[in-house]
Amino acid sequence: xxxxxxxxxxxxxxxxxxxxxxxxxxxxxxxxxxxxxxxxxxxxxxxxxxxxxxxxxxxxxxxxxxxxxxxxxxxxxxxxxxxxxxxxxxxxxxxxxxxxxxxxxxxxxxxxxxxxxxxxxxxxxxxxxxxxxxxxxxxxxxxxxxxxxxxxxxxxxxxxxxxxxxxxxxxxxxxxxxxxxxxxxxxxxxxxxxxxxxxxxxxxxxxxxxxxxxxxxxxxxxxxxxxxxxxx
Amino acid sequence: xxxxxxxxxxxxxxxxxxxxxxxxxxxxxxxxxxxxxxxxxxxxxxxxxxxxxxxxxxxxxxxxxxxxxxxxxxxxxxxxxxxxxxxxxxxxxxxxxxxxxxxxxxxxxxxxxxxxxxxxxxxxxxxxxxxxxxxxxxxxxxxxxxxxxxxxxxxxxxxxxxxxxxxxxxxxxxxxxxxxxxxxxxxxxxxxxxxxxxxxxxxxxxxxxxxxxxxxxxxxxxxxxxxxxxxx
Numbered sequence: 321x322x323x324x325x326x327x328x329x330x331x332x333x334x335x336x337x338x339x340x341x342x343x344x345x346x347x348x349x350x351x352x353x354x355x356x357x358x359x360x361x362x363x364x365x366x367x368x369x370x371x372x373x374x375x376x377x378x379x380x381x382x383x384x385x386x387x388x389x390x391x392x393x394x395x396x397x398x399x400x401x402x403x404x405x406x407x408x409x410x411x412x413x414x415x416x417x418x419x420x421x422x423x424x425x426x427x428x429x430x431x432x433x434x435x436x437x438x439x440x441x442x443x444x445x446x447x448x449x450x451x452x453x454x455x456x457x458x459x460x461x462x463x464x465x466x467x468x469x470x471x472x473x474x475x476x477x478x479x480x481x482x483x484x485x486x487x488x489x490x491x492x493x494x495x496x497x498x499x500x501x502x503x504x505x506x507x508x509x510x511x512x513x514x515x516x517x518x519x520x521x522x523x524x525x526x527x528x529x530x531x532x533x534x535x536x537x538x539x540x541x542x543x544x545x546x547x548x549x550x551x552x
Numbered sequence: 553x554x555x556x557x558x559x560x561x562x563x564x565x566x567x568x569x570x571x572x573x574x575x576x577x578x579x580x581x582x583x584x585x586x587x588x589x590x591x592x593x594x595x596x597x598x599x600x601x602x603x604x605x606x607x608x609x610x611x612x613x614x615x616x617x618x619x620x621x622x623x624x625x626x627x628x629x630x631x632x633x634x635x636x637x638x639x640x641x642x643x644x645x646x647x648x649x650x651x652x653x654x655x656x657x658x659x660x661x662x663x664x665x666x667x668x669x670x671x672x673x674x675x676x677x678x679x680x681x682x683x684x685x686x687x688x689x690x691x692x693x694x695x696x697x698x699x700x701x702x703x704x705x706x707x708x709x710x711x712x713x714x715x716x717x718x719x720x721x722x723x724x725x726x727x728x729x730x731x732x733x734x735x736x737x738x739x740x741x742x743x744x745x746x747x748x749x750x751x752x753x754x755x756x757x758x759x760x761x762x763x764x765x766x767x768x769x770x771x772x773x774x775x776x777x778x779x780x781x782x783x784x
Contacts, residue, residue, distance in 0.1 A: 400650045406749030408721065413771055414671040414678075417778035418632045429664045436665035439646040446646075489640065517638030539645055546649035 327378065331357040334383035338391050353390050355461040357383065359474050359481060363500050368469040386467055393465035398445040399549045403434035443542070444488045447511060448472055450541040451486065451533065458531050460484075470497045471506055475527060480504055484525055489514045511538075559610065563589040566615035570623050585622050587693040589615065591706050591713055595732050600701040618699055625697035630677040631781045635666035675774070676720045679743055680704055682773040683718065683765065690763050692716075702729045703738055707759060712736055716757055721746045743770075 335353040360367045361377050369375065376382040411433075412426035421429070451473065452462035460475045468474075475482040480502045487510040497506040507525050512518065519535045567585040592599045593609050601607065608614040643665075644658035653661070683705065684694035692707045700706075707714040712734045719742040729738040739757050744750065751767045 400646060405723070405746040408672070408675060408744055409749070410675045410771065410774060411668060411671045413774055414632060414674050414778065415667060417775055418671065418674070419667055429668060432661045433665050433668035435647060435651055436643060436661060436668075439643045439650065440640070442646050442650070443640065443642045491637070512640055514637040517641065539642065542642060542645055543649055546646065 327361065328354055328358075330378060330380050331383065333380045335387045335390070337380070337384055338387040349391060349394060352456070352461045353387060355474065355476065356390070356463055356468060357386070358476075359461075360468065362481070365498060366469045366471065366500065368467050386465070389465035389467050391465075397549050397551070398442055398449065399546060399551060400435070400438040400442040403431070403438060405434070407431075407434060440488075444492075446542050446545055447486065447488055447538065449545065450538050451528075453541065454531055454533050454537070455528060458527075460528065471500075477527075482525060482527060483507065484509060484528075486510065488512065490520075559593065560586060560590075562610060562612050563615065565612045567619045567622070569612070569616055570619040581623060581626060584688070584693045585619060587706065587708065588622070588695055588700060589618070590708075591693075591715075592700065594713070597730060598701045598703060598732065600699050618697070621697035621699050623697075629781050629783070630674055630681065631778060631783060632667070632670040632674040635663070635670060637666070639663075639666060672720075676724075678774050678777055679718065679720055679770065681777065682770050683760075685773065686763055686765050686769070687760060690759075692760065703732075709759075714757060714759060715739065716741060716760075718742065720744065722752075 331354040332350055334357075335350050339349065357377060364377070367374060367377075371385070375386055407430040412423070412430060415421050415426050415429065416423060448462060448464070452460075452464070455473065456462070460473050462473055463471050470485055471483045472486050473484040475484075481500055481504060483500050483504070483506045485497060485506050485508050487508070489512050490510045491514040492510065497508070499505055509520065509524055511520055513520065521534055522529070524533060563586040564582055566589075567582050571581065589609060596609070599606060599609075603617070607618055639662040644655070644662060647653050647658050647661065648655060680694060680696070684692075684696070687705065688694070692705050694705055695703050702717055703715045704718050705716040707716075713732055713736060715732050715736070715738045717729060717738050717740050719740070721744050722742045723746040724742065729740070731737055741752065741756055743752055745752065753766055754761075756765060
């Protein structure tokens with residue numbers, strides 16, 4: 321059997337095995353990874369894993385897979401890519417007939433539509449990064465790496481865990497959410513109303529409010545991120 | 553207990569109760585609805601129903617709900633609607649910074665992107681209508697109305713049922729498919745390759761081949777449908 325301090329050291333050894341030695345700044349990843357492992361140890365049904373064998377949270381070797389996903393998710397660039405699919409020509413046929421557009425207009429639209437889709441993905445990804453950038457100093461942990469089921473942020477409180485699932489729009493599909501331990505449910509928040517375009521920052525969970533998150537802050541974060549992460 | 557001929561009369565009475573009297577052309581809907589009911593009676597796990605109580609396939613009253621969905625699906629207009637949501641302004645922010653577009657260009661793109669999404673839905677819907685328009689005379693039945701799980705077309709053969717799920721692109725999400733009776737699985741087909749733009753008509757199930765389905769035929773069907781179903 322292992323006591324609390326020794327499981328924590330297992331989590332730390334797993335994440336340290338992934339971070340290249342000497343990269344001091346990467347040590348910021350140790351605390352959130354350890355926090356997520358604690359949460360999963362208490363809520364094992366929320367570990368999302370498609371592989372053959374579910375990682376054993378008490379084994380350093382077994383945890384390396386999760387640590388890898390976590391670090392890769394964190395370091396991944398969310399700068400929008402150029403589209404890598406070929407547009408469906410029949411969509412242009414429909415637009416010509418339904419909206420009275422010319423064939424040349426439809427050709428332009430093909431590309432800008434694909435770029436819009438890439439940009440939409442980017443907004444969703446940067447929304448998580450922005451919230452993390454502000455809330456990491458207020459006890460919230462970003463569950464990046466896609467291995468916590470239906471949860472994007474967690475927050476340990478004296479009474480247990482807060483868990484939050486976020487979406488960019490009210491009409492994005494929600495992952496079906498499961499209860500977390502002690503009957504606590506997963507809170508949900510979306511940034512924008514699709515019918516009005518209004519934003520929803522004042523409806524964040526109470527413990528996230530008045531910490532500086534706002535639409536203006538998000539826009540500055542986005543502009544800044546794209547400036548600093550332009551592919552060379 | 554009911555024998556085969558009497559269950560068939562139950563299916564007929566259910567669909568006839570939905571079709572307004574005297575509408576002779578609507579009588580074309582009786583045969584496919586009856587066929588779908590037979591298929592579901594043999595494969596009850598493929599009946600998809602979100603309501604409280606699953607329809608009882610042996611009761612006319614209970615079947616009226618399915619008949620209603622079937623007729624509504626068939627008569628629904630698939631002409632693309634004008635978008636009814638407000639675009640997310642942050643998508644434009646990303647496009648300006650990532651692709652170097654002007655604010656005015658992004659404003660145009662907002663609308664055309666929304667129209668593209670409506671047109672994409674339209675292509676998917678008309679693909680089913682087109683295949684039905686050709687294959688209905690060759691023993692295939694369109695499962696319209698969204699109450700057969702993960703199946704778009706069925707075909708009764710002396711050896712049992714063929715079932716087909718179709719998608720417009722190879723990268724569209726597939727519904728998870730279940731086996732149908734006698735170990736027959738659900739065949740899958742997609743119209744276009746997203747990486748190359750090539751079409752896939754020559755990979756249709758054998759019993760659909762050489763019946764006149766083609767990309768040119770689809771384009772003519774689309775143009776014709778949109779011309780004849782323009783909202784007034």
